[in-house]
Amino acid sequence: MTVTDLEPRWSDGHAWPDHVRPQRHDIVRDPLPPDAYDLVHARLVLLHLPERHQVLRRLVAALKPGGRLVLEEFDCGWTPVLHAPDAAAATLFEKVHTAVMDLLRDAGADPLWGRRVLGAMARAGLTDLTATTYAEAWHGGGAGIALHRVNVDQIADTIGVSGTELAEFRALLADPAFTVNSYPLISARGRRPHEEPQ
Template sequence: MADDSGYLLDNQQTEAGTRFGALAALFDPSTFRHIDALGIAGGWRCWEVGAGGPSVPSWLAARVGTAGHVVATDIDVSWMTAAADAGYEVRRHDVGVEPPPGDGFDLVHARLVLVHVPQRAAALATMISALRPGGWLLVEEADPMMQPLVCPDESGPAQRLANKLKRDFRTLMAQRGVDLSYGRTLPRLLRGAGLVDVEADAFFPITGAACTLLEQATVAQIRDRLVAAGLATNEEVDRHLGNVAAGLLDLATSPMISAWGRKPA
């Protein structure tokens, strides 16, 4: 029987690598655009929180160069390159309960992390405490309740089934304490924590190859829990995955809300 506690999409499952690749393809360009706009430069010290895979810390390391330093942390670091030539430091770290891996960071970034952390308020405070005066925090979180459909164009039974399974997935997440409306609260939370120059925007793809890969990997990871919870049947999951493989669906993601603010100098 599937374990009904903990993170639904843990890094130990074989589909995690596919999910990391799809998320990188979908959201790295937006993340990198935001970080470039914050003025990242050679010599910056950066903390990538809950990195998961190597794409963001590798990009950061290339931007800050040998004069800078990048620390990439996660509860499970098995998908990150730890070789010396990777250009960044890898540490196992739980941002919800542990102190930051240093301080004086010019940039602290987290994407799709805080909604899954039970102690998310403490985690946000930890991230802000690690900033130097004038340093930037960039937090990016999905808001599934803002746009809850995986198929916004619900044109037939295949699309209705896809959206039904997405509702089932949200039910599982809510049962595990995920705040499905957390993304929209980020500007208020950053201002409340004393950051200045706070701004935010949102982005979500509506269809594409990476959306398809993400849906396939995600559904494969959660199918046992969906069935065990009585939310879906194996037949429904198989039918949906067949529809995805046949290219019948325009699959969207939840909006990714990016919020950034600066620690007062």
């Protein structure tokens, strides 16, 4: 089993089983062995890559005939506010979230990739396609909703939202009276067909 990451520092000091090979790998630029894997799994990767369709084709080519590809991706376009202290709080969340999504698009990400991934897998030649979607409520102060805080903290200086609004946004994410739906996580699965006999 091969585990790859662009920056695998998170694995430093980790005791891997003998059958696991961690390695640094840039999925956009570094080669993959063809026809090598029974299973390839990528979670929340292609959404961020401008080259996502090229990378998808490379992942398919790395599968053995009959091998399976599993891609798990967010659909960031459906994040309804489920409960808020008032209408202004819901509006603030939507404003900041929209600014974050706009910045992602400008960088080449596709925030709606989750809803497109199964079709992209079909166009890449995979068959036996299936998908499931998981979502839950994220409450203020909880672990899930912290994703919004971390995302905003990383790009706060570049999203064009005032410091006052950002402070109010962070306070809102910590407020148990605020609840937003999680990003739906689409788990899409497909199989590389067996080659036709010559």
